[in-house]
Amino acid sequence: MTRCGVFLCECGGNISGVLDLPALAAGGRSLDGVVNVTVSQFLCGAEGRRLIEGVVADRGLDRIVIGSCSRRFQGPTFERIARDLELGENTVAFANLREGCAFIHRHEPEKAQRKAETVLAAAVARAGRQRPLQPSRTFLNRSALVVGGGIAGLSAAEELAGAGITVHLVERGQSLGGYMARLSKTFPTEDCAMCSLGPRLANAATDSRINVHTLTEVTGLSGPPGEFRVRLRHSPRFVSDQCVGCGTCTAVCPVELESEFDLGVTRRKAISRPFANAVPSTFAIDNRGWAPCTSTCPAHTAAQGYIALAAQGRWAEAYRVASAPNPFPSVCGRICPHECEEQCTRGRLDQPVAIAAIKRFVADQAGAADPVEPPVRRFEDRVAVVGAGPAGLTAARDLALLGYPVTVFEAQGVAGGMLRLGVPEYRLPRDVVASEVERVLAHGVELRAGERCGHDYTVDSLLASGYRAVLLALGLPQARLLPLEGRELPGVIGGLDLLRSRALGDPIAVGRCVVVVGGGDVAVDAARTALRLGAERVTIACIEDRATLPAQPGELAEAIAEGVELAPSLMPVALLGDGALSSIRFQPCTLAEPDARGWRPPEPSAGEPVEVEADTVVFCVGQALGEDALAGAAGVAVAGGRIVVDRETMMTGRRGVFAAGDAAGGGLIAIEAIAAGARAARGIHNHLRGEALLDVWPVERERAEVSDLELSRRRSRPRQEMRVIPPEERRTSWQEVRLGFTEEEALAEARRCLSCGGCSECRSCEQACPAGAIDLTQKPWEEELTVGALIVATGHQEFDARRKPPLGYGRYANVLTQSQLARLLSASGPTGGELRRPSDGQVPKRVFMLQCVGSRDSTSRGNEHCSAICCLFATLHASLIRESYPGTQVTIAYTDLRMPGKGHEEYLKLVAERGVRYVRSRVGELAEEQDKSLRVRWEDTVTGGKHEELFDLVVLSAGLEASAGTTQIARVIGLQQGAAGFLKEYHPKLRPVDSQRAGIFIAGTAQGPKGIPETIAQAKAAAARVTSMLHGGMAATPVEVAFSDPDVCIGCGVCVSVCPQGAVRLVDGGRVHALVDQASCRGCGICAAECPSGAMTVGGFSDAALLAEATV
Amino acid sequence: MNVPVVAEAEPTAPAVAATEVRVAQVRVPEISAAGVPVSEVIADAADGERSIVAFLCRECAYSAADAAGNARTSLPPTIRTIMVPCTGRVSPLHLLAALAEGADGVYVAGCLEGQCHHRVGNFHALDRVAFVRRLLRSVGVEPERAAMFTMSAADTPRFVATARGMDATISQLPRLPRS
DSSP states (O other), X not given: OOOEEEEEEOGGGTTTTTSOHHHHHHHHHTSTTEEEEEEESOTTSHHHHHHHHHHHHHHTOSEEEEEESOHHHHHXXXXXXXXXXXXXXXXXXXXXXXXXXXXXXXXXXXXXXXXXXXXXXXXXXXXXXXXOBOOOEEEOOSEEEEEOOSHXXXXXXXXXXXXXXXXXXXXXXXXXXXXXXXXXXXXXXXEEHHHXXXXXXXXXXXXXXXXXXXXXXXXXXXXXXXXEEEEEEEOOOSBOTTOOXXXXXXXXXXXXXXXXXXXXXXXEESEEOSSTTOSSOSOEEOBOXXXXXXXXXXXXXXXXXXXXXXXXXXXXXXXXXXXXXXXXXXXXXXXXXXXXXXXXXGGGTSSOOOHHHHHHHHHHHHTTTOOOOOXXXXXXXXXXXXXXXXXXXXXXXXXXHHTOOEEEEESSSSSOTHHHHXXXXXXXXHHHHHHHHXXXXXXXXXXXXXXXXXXXXXXXXXXXXXXXXXXXXXXXOEEOOOOOBTTTSTTEEEHHHHHHHHHHTOOXXXXXXXXXXXXXXXXXXXXXXXXXXXXXXXXXXXXXXXXXXXXXXXXXXXHHHHTOEEEOSEEEEEEEESSSEEXXXXXXXXXXXXOTTSOOOEEEOSXXXXXXXXXXXXXXXXXXXXXXXXXXXXXXXXXXXXXXXXXXXXXXXXXXXXXXXXXXXXXXXXXXXXXXXXXXXXXXXXXXXXSOOSOSSOOOOOBOOOOHHHHHTSOOOXXXXXOBOOHHHHTTOOSOSBOOOOHHHHHHHHTTOOOTTBSOOOOHHHHHOTTOOBOXXXXXXXXXXXXXXXXXXOOEEXXXXXXXXXXXXXXXXXXXXXXXXXXXXXXXXXTTTOOOOTTTOOOOSEEEEEEEESSSOOSTTSOSSOOSSHXXXXXXXXXXXXXXXXXXXXXXXXXXXXXXXXXXXXXXXXXXXXTOEEEEEEEEEEEEOTTSOEEEEEEETTTOOEEEEEESEEEEEEOEEEOHHHHHHHHHHTOOBOGGGOBOOSBTTTBTTBOSSTTEEEOGGGTSOOOHHHHHHHHHHHHHHXXXXXXXXXXXXXXXXXXXXXXXXXXXXXXXXXXXXXXXXXXXXXXXXXXEOTTTOOOOOHHHHHOSSSOEEEXXXXXXXXXXXXXX | OOOOOOOOOOOOOOSOOTTOOOOOOOOOOOOXXXXXXXXXXXXXXXXXXXXXXXXEETTTHHHHHHHHHHTTOOOOTTEEEEEESOGGGOOHHHHXXXXXXXXXXXXXXXXXXXXXXXXXXXXXXXXXXXXXXXHHHHXXXXXXXXXXXXXXXXXXXXXXXXHHHHHHHHHHSOOOOOO
8 A cells, every 4th residue: 555645736826716725635635545635835846845855754655646737837846856755756646736627617616626626536546556666777878970971960070079979970972071062152151162161071081089981871770869779881982091082093084974073064984082172082983883794794894894995995905804804805706695785774775885896896906916914923833724715715814814834735736616616717717716816825825736635645644744733624526416317328417527627628518408407506607607618508407496596696697698598496307318318307396395404305296297408417406525535534523414513613523623614514605615714713723722812703793773764864876887798799708797897986886885884894093093092892891880879961952953844954955053053153163163054165144043943832843842042042153153254144033032041131132233133033934045045934923024035044943852861861760751851850949950769860951951050050959969968878768668568468569560669679588578678768658558468558657547547 | 029229320529520530330239238228228327517538648738738727718627637648548448447437528639640749649549539439339328428639739729629529519418327
């Protein structure tokens, strides 16, 4: 049983004038649990306090009931008395006798008295059910996270650091400075923006208590106020701290992108620094990932890199990029099926960039002159490469570059493998292959041609003779023949044999009627070769239909143009002839569904067998490892006709023996074999050095995508078509069919590249940087910080005036926004502060400024609010223009002139006197004239008169909206946004810089449109809020928060789903139950009302207390 | 058997009903234990002073009530107010217990829609009051004995109007017997 004391206040007659307090006291004494009732004249004063202290001590009270004014007025006074008397929290109950009774029932004293009795009884009953609570204390981390590096964030950070609080200043962009860094001058003083911002920037860079995190985003927030845990994601800068800010890199960077800092009025390089005073002062590379071409290429060639360099005619540098992963750029420029072009973003706009053709031109142009660099260091471990095809030679070159002595063994008399012996010369001239093979050998690679593995030497003998590693790049030199009846007839040959004989100049004859069996590239090559060898009729017969034929479509089309016939969906069943081949019989067929390995066997379909006249049949139906090639190679396993290798190391089952290319993969195109050879070289290096020094498989980057919106702003430019020899001329000629680009064509084609990846990874900057600061290996990384409080100062963005199509922004060259004009007027801007209109660089004589673009606009395309600064922004710019160009007239068309604030009206008068014309008006559509001037029609809203005038430049005062970063952070950390995305404050007047979440404060234009002085004032107010919150290091948790009894909780999680603060979570402590983070809880009690088990309660407002009060 | 059915009258709209709870129109026949319609049992109960318990949120409605008091506005003495941190704290149990233990009417008053200091507490309260009204109707008790109002802290006139309206509504109804 509790011991309750009741104290009734007369309130100097306010209460006792209506209620009979002695009678109320008398009734109170008989209530359960009441041990004492006292009446006082003024309970809230010092006398009342002494009275309560005395009675509590004398009568041993543990509960106090106050009958006085509303709890909202003097409640804290009496709660403090109870606290001081160590009765605990939640030991006082209140009977509202003044606002709740005496004041409102003055004319009905009898009824008032009866109600007072009930109210008092309710309070006493409630007191009996109030459980004393002890507040817990939480640790406060004396650090703060400031999100946004603009003037608001900088000011807040500076203030916090001054109070001794550690600050983490997080900025998405590459430099601090925010919007203010873009401004030329500021109103109404016309002082330079950078002059006031510069010292703030310098301070942030040097203050040891401010940790600057640029290129960083907040990705998560957890934990209670005072001990927030913040997840940060740092994007790589690709430039290390060694950067001295010299700018050499930007001069050599070939990639130009739209400058975000200059709001699109100029272009910048992929490596850049937005402005000279940037903090940090280091440059950064805008690398958005791999362009689709680079992603798609099996060797991940930086195609965008050599294209960017080619676009500037930097052929030698382009060759360096193209040849880095691939010693055969000239070959691949000719024969690669270029899947990269299928993926090219430009294909979504018009046609893909002719990547392969550019590469061919680059390699032909600069390959021969490219110097061969000696390796940086040399190792003594000798490596044998078996097979001088693309895989073997790539591995040989890469190993030579790594410093190994390499010997390449080749069974044939010439090096080049399939490039030399398989691909016919009209596609790939022999001298092209020969010169690239020569370049590989120039790295010091020894070639031993005419020695066959398994015959002249074996793997065993190589290892025994001192080679530390052997790479088997044997290829698949054996043509497969189908086991058909009549196979042994003369005139039945393998496609590879035909191509090889022709390539080696061996005598070979084909008949009059040639049938090529097979649908791949080799079949097409064999057919066209047969044609050039004099066959009259050449037919390609394949089991696939036209649509699924595996041959490259371009090659097939050229073959058909030359007269090759195509007979699809036929399976050969017999070769007929008496002593000599006379015909081949086919059965019409379809392909079965793919089996487990993806192979689709032919199935005979209805229809009569077809007999085709043939004196030569060429089988191009697959290839196999050479016979005996693996003799003396114990431990090297073969499965499915291919050498088995470990994917991660490229090693076979035998230690020190590796395999790559067709022999290990099968059916590879040249660039795949080249990529495999390069992997093998890295695998061998790791093996010989005994540690994983190189990634065998390149670490892939995210694929950079260009949005449809961005794409829609690019102009269409058709692809350069390559000239070819006409079909009638070429069917009898071994001349190369495709003639390649001229320099003009190559330049024009390279300039079509959209630079999807931003940085093209051409590495020009890496070579040029005198400080060695470029580091393209940097990766994004995450970290978690613990901070006591957050300030969100993520700023605004300009309203996108494209949303107002009649104003022509984005379509008409000479329509700008005020922010863009600020860049043109800035001494450090792209024009050095000279006002030049974009279309022709002339100084405009007539400037028109249009106010309220996207502001005070209740249509769905605009925002309802007034953006607050635009009238002054336009006035400032008009003043600056009039000052520098007295011959230029400025007209400001406004809705209303709104510029309250200190010195603003005076400034307006001054500027108007300088000859700026202000017209109160409504503007219709803008029209562009032939000379790019703009015809503006408006209605004067004072006189009603209609006007039409020509202007050289139109400037739109586009309003303010919350920035994209503001929306992003609001989502991540759970802040409410109002109209136009601005952050909602806790209370617009009383708590203007508090957010809805405890411990998170807001400042600057993220909260609403405002000028620089108000922004700084808010930032410093937010800093003051953080300082007072974190002062002392510890905080008492309010007791009026939710609490869940783990013994009663059934773990249903309803509380978790309803909590507006996200303060409740389920934990598994043997049994799943709810746990309230009391520092985040704001005590609304929604959870307690929803809780089905009664486990959840709220301090001070338990069910027991509320029911006691409600049911008297 | 001819089962008597409680007359299903539309709930009489209180004087102020701008943010009235919408109640699903369900017809649930109900009779008392004695087979007599519940409304008749209630009508037989001894008449007298009505009693209304009002749950006011600390942020808006209680502020408005205090302001009404300070302005010495006359209010019906039938209404007794209880402070809650947020209308979201009020559960159906609180409302039903008050009705069972002597109140003839109950209501919840909180912040305007979209302006709840705990974002959504008043929406929860709206749902729960609607639930209580359905429950009352299903047992043959007039649903208008439970209501929900929203108002800003500054809107004293609205607090006064809703209090008087609720008093007027309840005074039209017979007293509820105490359980």
